[in-house]
Amino acid sequence: MSNKINTYKILFIATIESHILNFHIPFIQYFQNKGCEVHIATKLENRQDELKKLGVVYHGVDFERSPYSFSNIKALKQLINIMKRNKYSLVHVHTPVGAFLGRLAAKITNTKPVLYTAHGFHFYKGAPLKNWIIYYTMEKIAAHWTDGLITMNEEDFNIARKFNLRRKDAVFYVHGVGIDINKYCVNDEEKRKKLREELGFSEDDILILTVAEINTNKNHKQIIDAIKILKNYTDIYYLIVGTGEKEEKLKNYVLLNNLENRIIFLGYRRDISEILNAVDIFALTSLREGLPRAIMEAMAAGKPIIATNVRGNRDLVRDEVNGCLVPVNNIEETAKAVAKLAENKMLRTKMGEEGKRIIQDYAIERVLKEMDEIYSLYL
Structure with a gap:
């Protein structure tokens, strides 16, 4: 033109x-x-x-x-x-x-x-x-x-x-x-450590992040239920960035299940690239997607992905390559994926690097x- x-x-x-x-x-x-x-x-x-x-x-x-x-x-x-x-x-x-x-x-x-x-x-x-x-x-x-x-x-x-x-x-x-790939490719150990300390976490804690509106479709409950059954993994925490119509209901669910120390609601944030830098795993367990930008941002940041095997997610996430695809509402498979990535830092790093390579097409x-x-x- x-x-x-x-x-x-x-x-x-x-x-x-x-x-x-x-x-x-x-x-x-x-x-x-x-x-x-x-x-x-x-x-x-x-x-x-x-x-x-x-x-x-x-x-x-x-x-x-x-x-x-x-x-x-x-x-x-x-x-x-x-x-x-x-x-x-x-x-x-x-x-x-x-x-x-x-x-x-x-x-x-x-x-x-x-x-x-x-x-x-x-x-x-x-x-x-x-x-x-x-x-x-x-x-x-x-x-x-x-x-x-x-x-x-x-x-x-x-x-x-x-x-x-x-x-x-x-x-x-x-x-x-x-997406602006460079914006999310922070990889700053000092900033990572500082933000984790501000949020009350140590370097040994495993932090899972979801950035999404809190509604029925985004289905945060699937990760919450997976963490609930991983009782022996006391160092795994789930950070939720976003607000939405189901926020109060989800917070009540967390309280009812005595998970308020493991599930952290961060509300609306503008520092997504810094938060991605500070976490270990990104999760999106939606019921449906088009092509989720949140996953793209996490891939650009070099994070392994846990995502439901639905349209859009599977266009970005290659199972066992840059993350794990799990069936919708299958809590056991989701818990296995969480545990697998939590236990293996080398695998997290390898999957994160694969994600950074794949996401170049989406720049x-x-x-x-x-x-x-x-x-x-x-x-």
């Missing part, structure tokens, strides 16, 4: 503000560096100062994450008005509800082209039937209004290829949203090149 396309207006759409700010800043800046005016349409929450600093034009849309909410009719009308007021050269939609309504509004206003990035279809092998009925149907319908569909894992790519898109052969595979520089090739087809 030429360096200057400054007559273009680009619109990014996502149901929630945090999705844009957590995952799409490099792609917004990509267009800004080419002289484009970038617009954001999302449900505004409490991070508008960050949007202002980005230099984007942002539009508040009353999205609801549930596809059943009648409020989304209002959101659709708002999107139609935004598209009527602005002649966009490209619309890039994200998240299930935002993507569906964004494509419908583009269809109604004859706004083209429209790209859709699927960060993990809500229908997948083993998903509840209602997910297939609702989300699969939504995607099948919206495919007719889609000029390009971008996927991030093998399972989604194979499903997407069966959709009838507006353009033929317009399903793409990219290596996620990209932000590579993903930007992949996206540049896709954007060039449409602008």
Whole structure:
């Protein structure tokens, strides 16, 4: 794509503000560096100062994450008005509800082209039937209004290829949203020791970390239950970074099982790279994933991974190579994986090095090149 396309207006759409700010800043800046005016349409929450600093034009849309909410009719009308007021050269939609309504509004206003990035279809092998009925149907319908569909894992790519898109052969595979590998490759023994001391741990303690919203899908309980049955391993601790709707319930569960000294809730943190440097193992036992950035960050930091054997996780974690894949809700297998890694520092180091090698394909520089090739087809 030429360096200057400054007559273009680009619109990014996502149901929630945090999705844009957590995952799409490099792609917004990509267009800004080419002289484009970038617009954001999302449900505004409490991070508008960050949007202002980005230099984007942002539009508040009353999205609801549930596809059943009648409020989304209002959101659709708002999107139609935004598209009527602005002649966009490209619309890039994200998240299930935002993507569906964004494509419908583009269809109604004859706004083209429209790209859709699927960060993990809500229908997948083993998903509840209602997910297939609702989300699969939504995607099948919206495919007719889609000029390009971008996927991030093998399972989604194979499903997407069966959709009838507006353009033929317009399903793409990219290596996620990209990460700044150098940011997480800290490897500073002095900082590691200092942070462990601040958190109340010695160098001999084994620290497992999960960075994720505390909700049903992220399934923190699987690691908690594994630690519960490892009664002889008193030096294993589980650190949870994140907040969420199930936080109080999970804290109560920990108290009921007398694990409050082994399970540490750290809340919302901005020093993820430093915490990764200080821990020994990273865990993500989700029920479903698209392509989890948290695992990518842990791999960049050289940590062995314990993850459930689900779509997205298994795209990143190669069993017995850079971590251990365990079945969803299989506590015994999870406990075995924890014990295996806790007992063997050499294995942890070896798996961590393999992870650092594998994650090179997911570097932000590579993903930007992949996206540049896709954007060039449409602008």
